Amino acid sequence: MKRLMTCWLLVVLLLTVPIPALGHELLDRIESFTLDNGLRVLMLPEDFAPVVHFHLMFDVGGIDEEPGLGGIAHMVEHMAFKGTETIGTRDFETEEALLQELEIAADQYFAALEEDDEGAIAEAEQRFMSLREELQELATPDVLHQLFDQFGGVGMNAYTGYDRTAYFVSLPSGRQELWLRVYADILDNAVFRYFYEEVDVVKEERRQRNEDEPTGYLREHFLREAFEVHPYGRPLIGSMEEISNYRYGPAREFWDQHYQPNRAVLIMIGDIDPEADRALVEKYFGVLESEPRHERPIPAEPPQQEQRRVTVEYEAEPEIMVGFHKPTYPHRDAYVLDVIRSLLGTGRTSRLHARMVIEEEKALAISVSSSFPGLRDPNLLVFHGRSRHPHKPEDLKQLLFEEIAKLQQEPVDPWELEKVVNQAQASFIRNLASPSGLAGQLATYELFLDGYENILDYPDIIASITPEEIQEAANAYLTKENSVVGILYTQGDHGGAEQ
Amino acid sequence: MKQTFLPLLLLALMLAWASSPALTHAEDWPDPFAMEFEPVEVTPVEPVSVTLDNGMTLFLLEDRSLPLIEGTAYIRAGANHEPEERIGLAQLTALLSRDGGAGDRSPEEVDRQLEYLAASVEMSASEPFATAGFSSLEHNVDEVLEVLADILRRPAFDARRMEIARGRLLESIRRRNDQPLQLAVREFIARVSEGHPSGRYSSIETMSAIEAADIREFHERFYRPNNIVMALSGDFNAEEMADRIEEYFGCWEARPWDAPELPPFDEFPEPVVYHVQRDLAQSIIFVGHPAVTFDDPDYIRLDVLNRILGGAGDNRLFEEVRTRRGYAYAVGSQVTQGFEYPGIFFAYSVSRVDKTAEVLELMRREIKQIVQEPVSEAELDRNRRAIVNRAAFRYASAKAVADRSALVNFLGVDPDYYARHMEIIEGLTIDELLDTAKKHLRPEDAVILVVGNEELFDRDLTEFGPVEAVELD
Numbered sequence: 010m011k012r013l014m015t016c017w018l019l020v021v022l023l024l025t026v027p028i029p030a031l032g033h034e035l036l037d038r039i040e041s042f043t044l045d046n047g048l049r050v051l052m053l054p055e056d057f058a059p060v061v062h063f064h065l066m067f068d069v070g071g072i073d074e075e076p077g078l079g080g081i082a083h084m085v086e087h088m089a090f091k092g093t094e095t096i097g098t099r100d101f102e103t104e105e106a107l108l109q110e111l112e113i114a115a116d117q118y119f120a121a122l123e124e125d126d127e128g129a130i131a132e133a134e135q136r137f138m139s140l141r142e143e144l145q146e147l148a149t150p151d152v153l154h155q156l157f158d159q160f161g162g163v164g165m166n167a168y169t170g171y172d173r174t175a176y177f178v179s180l181p182s183g184r185q186e187l188w189l190r191v192y193a194d195i196l197d198n199a200v201f202r203y204f205y206e207e208v209d210v211v212k213e214e215r216r217q218r219n220e221d222e223p224t225g226y227l228r229e230h231f232l233r234e235a236f237e238v239h240p241y242g243r244p245l246i247g248s249m250e251e252i253s254n255y256r257y258g259p260a261r262e263f264w265d266q267h268y269q270p271n272r273a274v275l276i277m278i279g280d281i282d283p284e285a286d287r288a289l290v291e292k293y294f295g296v297l298e299s300e301p302r303h304e305r306p307i308p309a310e311p312p313q314q315e316q317r318r319v320t321v322e323y324e325a326e327p328e329i330m331v332g333f334h335k336p337t338y339p340h341r342d343a344y345v346l347d348v349i350r351s352l353l354g355t356g357r358t359s360r361l362h363a364r365m366v367i368e369e370e371k372a373l374a375i376s377v378s379s380s381f382p383g384l385r386d387p388n389l390l391v392f393h394g395r396s397r398h399p400h401k402p403e404d405l406k407q408l409l410f411e412e413i414a415k416l417q418q419e420p421v422d423p424w425e426l427e428k429v430v431n432q433a434q435a436s437f438i439r440n441l442a443s444p445s446g447l448a449g450q451l452a453t454y455e456l457f458l459d460g461y462e463n464i465l466d467y468p469d470i471i472a473s474i475t476p477e478e479i480q481e482a483a484n485a486y487l488t489k490e491n492s493v494v495g496i497l498y499t500q501g502d503h504g505g506a507e508q
Numbered sequence: 509m510k511q512t513f514l515p516l517l518l519l520a521l522m523l524a525w526a527s528s529p530a531l532t533h534a535e536d537w538p539d540p541f542a543m544e545f546e547p548v549e550v551t552p553v554e555p556v557s558v559t560l561d562n563g564m565t566l567f568l569l570e571d572r573s574l575p576l577i578e579g580t581a582y583i584r585a586g587a588n589h590e591p592e593e594r595i596g597l598a599q600l601t602a603l604l605s606r607d608g609g610a611g612d613r614s615p616e617e618v619d620r621q622l623e624y625l626a627a628s629v630e631m632s633a634s635e636p637f638a639t640a641g642f643s644s645l646e647h648n649v650d651e652v653l654e655v656l657a658d659i660l661r662r663p664a665f666d667a668r669r670m671e672i673a674r675g676r677l678l679e680s681i682r683r684r685n686d687q688p689l690q691l692a693v694r695e696f697i698a699r700v701s702e703g704h705p706s707g708r709y710s711s712i713e714t715m716s717a718i719e720a721a722d723i724r725e726f727h728e729r730f731y732r733p734n735n736i737v738m739a740l741s742g743d744f745n746a747e748e749m750a751d752r753i754e755e756y757f758g759c760w761e762a763r764p765w766d767a768p769e770l771p772p773f774d775e776f777p778e779p780v781v782y783h784v785q786r787d788l789a790q791s792i793i794f795v796g797h798p799a800v801t802f803d804d805p806d807y808i809r810l811d812v813l814n815r816i817l818g819g820a821g822d823n824r825l826f827e828e829v830r831t832r833r834g835y836a837y838a839v840g841s842q843v844t845q846g847f848e849y850p851g852i853f854f855a856y857s858v859s860r861v862d863k864t865a866e867v868l869e870l871m872r873r874e875i876k877q878i879v880q881e882p883v884s885e886a887e888l889d890r891n892r893r894a895i896v897n898r899a900a901f902r903y904a905s906a907k908a909v910a911d912r913s914a915l916v917n918f919l920g921v922d923p924d925y926y927a928r929h930m931e932i933i934e935g936l937t938i939d940e941l942l943d944t945a946k947k948h949l950r951p952e953d954a955v956i957l958v959v960g961n962e963e964l965f966d967r968d969l970t971e972f973g974p975v976e977a978v979e980l981d
Contacts, residue, residue, distance in 0.1 A: 031574070057573065058904040059548045095534045150831040154821030156540055159890040161548075161897025165821060181548040181900035187540055194534040209834025209860075216789040217837050217858050221688050296533045324787065325686035326679075357607075357619040370672055373679040397679045428624045435626030435645055442574055442905075 028434055032465040035441065039451075040283045041461070046299040047271025050290055051451055051461060053278040055444070059182040060163075061279035064448035065192060066175040068456040069267040072240040072307055072385065078263065080247020083169040084211055084255055085264045089176065090153050090167070091202040093194040097152035104147045104200075111140045112257055115205065119256070141205060148202045156191065160184055164445065171241055171383035173456065174268075177445060182280035186289050193293035196268060201257060208255050215246045223325035223497055224393075231330045231495030232382060234319040235389060239310040241382055271299040274455045276448040310334070310387065318494045322501065329402035330495040331409055332389035335486050337380065338458055344470045345482040346390050350379040351429040352421060352479070353412065354392065358428070360412050361392070369408065371400040385457060389493070390486070402496045416483040420476035433471040548900040555739070555913045556746040560754055562762040563734025567913040568746040571906035575646040577742035577749075578907050581660065582918040585638040585730035588705040588848075589768050594718050596677060596710030598633040601726050603673045606631040606640075609664030610655060618655060627652045629659060635706045636847060637918070638730075646743040650752065657756035660731060665723055678715055685980050688788055688959055689858060695978055696794040696957040699782055700852055704773045711981065734762040739914035741906040773798065773849035777955050781975045784959040791864040791960025795871050796854025797950055802845040802921065808932045809944040810853065814843045815891045816883050817874060818855055824874050825855060835859045835867050847919050853949065861960050865967035868956065872972075875951040882938040895933050902926075 040052040071082050094101050118137040121129035149155065157165050157178055165178035180188060219225040229244045236242030246252070275294070277286065313334055335346050353361045354377025365372035373395040381391045394405040440446050455461040555569035590597040606629060609615040622629060627644040629652070640660060644652035685691045694709060701707025740749055775798045800807050811819075818825035818841025829839040836859035844851035855875060859867045903909055916923060956972055969975045 057571075057906075059550060059900045060904050093534060094532055095537070096540060145832060150827045151822035155890065158821040159893045159897070160543075160545070161894060161900060162821070163898060163901055179901070179904075181545075181897050183545050183548060184543075186538075187543055187545070190534075190537050190543075191540050194532075194537065198532045198534055203831060206832060206834040210830055210837055213790065213835070213859060214837035220789040223686050293537070326683045356623045358616075358623045366676070367672060370675055373676050373683070395679075395683070397675060398682055424624070428626075431624060431626040438574055438576060438645070439643070442576060 028437060028468055029465075031438065031441065036462055036465065039461070040287070042287065044270065044291065044295050046295070046297050047269075048294050048297075048299075049274040049455055050287075050294075051274065051276045051455065052281055052283045052286060053276070053447075053451075054281050054283060055279050057279075059280045060179055061182050061185060061188075061277055061281055062177070062179045062444040062448055063188050063192075064175060064177045064276040064278075064445065064452055065273060066173055066276075066449070066452035066456060067268055067273045068173055068385075069272055070169055070173050070383070070385075071171040071243065071245045072383065073267060073305060074240065074243075074263070075305070077251065078247075078259055079243045079251040080211070080215075080245065081255065081260055081263050082174060082267075083246055084207070084252075085201075085260055085268070086167050086169045086174055086176075087207050087211065088201040088204065088260065088264070089195055089199055089268075090151075091207075092149065092152045092200055093191075093198040094200055095198070096156070096191065096194060097149045097200070097202065099147050099149070101200075104144065104202075107140060107144050107147070108200075108257075111137070111144065114140050115256065119254075137205075144202070150203070153191070156187075160187055169245070171245055172385040173453070175449065175452065177448070179279075179444070185277070185281065185286050186293075189289050189293040193297060196270065196294075197297055199264065201261060201264075204255075204257050204260070208252060211246065211255075212249065212252050215244075215249060215252060219244060219246060223323050224328065226323055227321060227328060227330060227495055227497040230319050230321050231332065231493065234317050234495060235332050235334075235493040236310050238308045239386060240307060241310075241386065241388065245382070266300070266303040269299045269302075270294060270297050271302065274452045276452055278444040278448055307386065313491055313493075316489050316492050316494065318496075320496045320498060322499070323497050324500050325497065326395070326398070327402045327499055328393065328395045328497045329405055330391055330393050330493075331406060332381070332391040332493040332495075333486050333488075334387060334491050334493075335379070335390050336387050337384050341470075341478075342482050342486070343380070344467075345474050345478050346486065347379050348426070348429050348471060348474050348479060349416065349482060349487070350377045350390060351432060352416070352425055353377045355429075355432065360415075361394075361409065364412060365394065365405055365408050371397055371404050371408065373397050375405070384453075402498075406494060410489070413483060413487045416487070417480060419480075421479050423476075426474075426476065426479075430468075430472045434468045437468050548897070550899050550902060553903050553906070553909060555741075555910050556750070557913070557917070558750045560733065560758055562758065562760055563732075564753075564757055564760070565737045565914075565917060566750055566753055567737070567739045567910050567917065568744070568749050569739075569741040569906045569910040569913075570744060570746055571741055572743050575743050576643065577646055577649045577740065577744055578643045579641065579738060579740040580911050580914065581640040581656075581736050581738040582914060583638040583640065583660075583731060584735040584765070584767075584918075585726070586633055586636045587708075588635045588770060589730065590705075590726070592708075593714060594722055595708050595714040597718050597722055597726050598638060599710070600670075600673060600677060600715070600718055601723050602631040602633040602638045602640075603677075604665055604670055604723060605659055605663040605727070605731075607673055608666040608669040611658030611662040611664070613655070613658065613664075615664075615666050615669050618659070621651065621655060625651060629656050631659070649744070653752060653756050657760075660736075661757070661760050663727065665720060665727075667720065670720060670723070674715060674718065677710070678712060681710060681712055681715060688786060688790075688792055691784065691786075691980070692792040692794060692957060692959045695782065695784060695959075696796070696854065696955070697852070699780070699957060700777055700796060700798060700854075700955050702774065702777055703771070704849065705770060706773075706849065729766075732763045732765070733757060733760045735765060737914045737918040739907075739910035741910040770848055775850055776953070779953040779955060779973055781956040781958065781969050781973045782978050783962065783969055783975055784957070784978045784980065785962060786959055787961050788959070789861065790858055791861045791867075791958055791965070793857045793859065793864065793868050793871065794854055794957045795856075795868070795875070795951075795954045796852055797954045798846075798850040799843055799853040799948055800846065801850055802847060803925075805928075805932060806944050806948060807843075807845065807851070808929050809936065809941055810843050810948055812888070812891055812895070812933070812936060813878060813883070813941055813945055813949070814841055814853070815894070816887050817841050817878050819843075820891060820894060824878070825857070825871065828870055828874060829857055829859065829867055833870075835863050861964045862966055864958060864960055864965040865969065865971065868958070868969075868972060872951050872954075875949055875954075879945045879949050879951060882942045885938060888936065888938055888941065892933055892936060896930070899930075
């Protein structure tokens with residue numbers, strides 16, 4: 010305990026960074042309000058440049074999908090770029106009628122495929138394809154990109170995670186009304202144009218990310234092994250079979266059920282006028298209605314009783330992932346395990362880098378991440394390593410467990426703990442420098458961690474963690490029984506080395 | 509089962525359509541394409557430029573918003589200057605400067621000091637130059653600058669750390685065909701830039717041949733203050749910061765710069781179709797050739813053509829290959845800025861293997877079209893507006909401004925380049941674009957590289973020209 014006191018003094022002396030002042034100043038500048046429909050809005054005026062960053066995040070992601078509809082959250086994220094009833098169409102009335110006909114043709118086409126009747130397939134396909142062509146004639150392709158690009162939009166994109174979905178772009182200032190008008194319209198009246206064309210795009214995305222990419226390939230198998238029940242075990246993008254069977258109806262239903270104003274937070278950071286912009290937010294988003302929240306119970310992963318292993322062969326050099334089940338925030342152990350992640354894997358002086366990459370020269374590179382693959386539900390602390398020839402992935406696994414044993418048996422060195430605390434505080438400051446990074450963090454805290462104000466607590470919680478807590482968490486979670494091992498071996502060369 | 513299931517689906521679908529609201533709010537909202545906004549007023553911020561007596565040039569930009577200081581040093585120590593039989597020397601020198609100990613500090617001491625301060629110093633080398641980047645909290649920037657100065661001036665090149673760094677680079681070489689896109693980019697650049705240092709890649713042999721003496725010699729020759737332009741931004745007073753840099757780097761002696769001559773760049777590489785046989789779920793296609801250097805006014809016009817063809821958010825390749833046909837997730841084109849030698853124009857696609865020839869044909873068709881027919885006024889207008897409107901972002905980050913100013917100076921770019929660029933953009937016509945396309949784009953004489961499983965291709969690649977199989981090492 011006395012040693013702990015000394016190290017505290019050091020930290021206080023060394024870090025004269027005014028984190029509390031910076032943090033409170035940040036919170037003071039944020040204007041927050043909630044519309045009647047439940048949309049939460051955070052506005053942070055910044056005068057660094059005449060630009061505004063927009064970030065719209067929903068608490069909807071892959072784990073909200075019904076079984077068999079894997080990847081549909083990601084699919085509808087793509088569809089939200091296809092325009093609305095008033096944006097991206099030459100004639101919506103004709104288009105709407107044709108879209109209904111297309112679904113009937115699609116029913117016939119999918120039915121013929123299922124019956125495996127060549128004649129019927131050819132006939133149905135012809136009708137299906139010719140309707141798609143007719144519809145393409147009525148639509149403006151890539152309309153949102155075209156629109157925002159010409160008004161100076163930068164970094165327009167979106168992502169879908171297991172927990173959340175976000176749409177973001179930065180615009181020159183003064184164009185707030187453009188963004189608000191367009192995105193309120195998307196929430197209200199998105200039209201899923203090019204649906205079946207986009208199904209093919211998503212198949213290619215899956216091939217690119219999960220099939221032709223060794224780490225993506227290993228990750229998919231690893232997660233499937235790690236989560237037997239919880240949807241964190243499903244591929245976020247969906248299986249090829251699921252993607253091939255996507256239909257307009259279920260996709261639309263998923264969109265309508267989940268992407269509601271009361272499940273979202275809108276962040277605007279930059280050269281804004283909070284009063285005038287609030288009026289614009291109310292004008293466009295205020296008229297939207299929210300459906301009651303669609304609740305779908307997500308099955309909890311039962312405690313793991315023994316180590317799980319999965320191996321895959323691939324035309325690539327070997328790599329390994331080792332995961333440990335753990336709780337998520339706000340459970341205090343989740344924060345303790347964040348400290349353990351840094352002790353083990355952040356930087357050149359981290360225990361695993363120092364041992365595997367430098368001392369023993371057995372690894373090309375290592376990393377450790379926590380809250381993998383999401384943070385809404387209990388998740389994994391994951392080690393990822395690439396071995397150096399002729400060393401094997403198993404050599405890295407052995408060193409990992411040796412280092413874990415040290416964490417379990419010996420209290421962590423005060424210097425190391427101070428280093429981790431210093432880094433957590435510095436990261437907090439660095440995050441403030443990036444509007445998109447800060448927006449993502451504020452939105453995540455607002456949606457999942459009981460309010461954006463809590464963003465300030467993180468460095469303090471990390472600083473409050475004791476060596477005893479670290480030892481306890483290492484003993485509780487970083488055990489063989491609680492671990493999942495995934496190894497990618499070079500094709501034809503796994504040599505039965507797994508012990 | 510199927511018979512009863514289908515009508516149910518139809519019913520569900522009809523209900524889904526019926527439930528959508530008949531009237532939408534958006535009918536009363538303005539047409540976003542017709543919205544008009546005031547032009548954004550951009551207030552340029554210029555870094556303070558200081559040249560030390562030893563020739564080291566600084567670009568300093570104050571930004572007091574956060575207690576952070578960041579910097580990037582550009583060093584004329586790139587891979588273009590390494591000997592043929594020691595390819596990898598520039599990279600190994602940069603990595604080992606950072607990791608091999610500095611001044612009186614052991615490698616461990618450097619790492620411990622920086623990481624305890626939650627600071628970073630990272631180095632790397634590309635073909636034209638090496639860089640050293642740092643980030644520090646304001647209150648301990650002196651300690652970090654002292655370490656950085658030792659890393660650049662007095663690297664210890666610890667022998668064991670050298671073997672670790674080399675071993676890791678060798679492992680990266682072993683792994684460099686694992687990711688098909690990385691493999692395709694490398695093989696394409698090597699073919700388009702054949703015979704020029706910028707098209708070379710290290711191998712197990714060249715990396716293994718490097719000795720400690722080579723590294724010392726390379727460092728001695730190229731790491732000199734008069735070979736360095738450094739950007740600094742953040743929470744400081746520019747004058748005081750210049751004094752601090754003088755304190756840490758001032759006694760580093762200049763040495764005359766004997767810029768090695770680069771061999772000539774062959775602007776007309778053989779238009780061969782290179783094929784790398786890999787059993788993949790997709791094929792990766794590159795089509796392209798050398799273009800122009802950055803200071804050719806046609807570079808700016810080519811950049812606009814490239815936006816229309818495959819560079820902007822919406823573009824022809826994206827529309828034809830991805831949006832309309834669903835053949836690819838990643839597709840587009842680029843034209844790189846060439847400094848001492850021409851940049852490269854290329855179109856790329858990561859797409860359906862069973863449509864390989866069709867996609868390649870589409871890519872060539874789109875390039876041909878932009879050479880043969882003028883772009884539409886609407887396309888030119890959209891892209892011109894995009895470029896003009898984006899000016900608002902030029903000063904959005906102090907670090908980006910300082911880095912850009914330093915790089916512009918380092919590469920010998922005329923400081924008025926951007927202003928001239930914007931003048932050309934403002935006055936650009938579709939005829940000028942057509943002339944530029946005809947002059948510089950060569951769809952029939954492009955280098956083509958395809959990575960993929962030819963057993964699954966829709967047609968033979970020979971229809972695109974003589975095919976040469978690439979054997980990977």
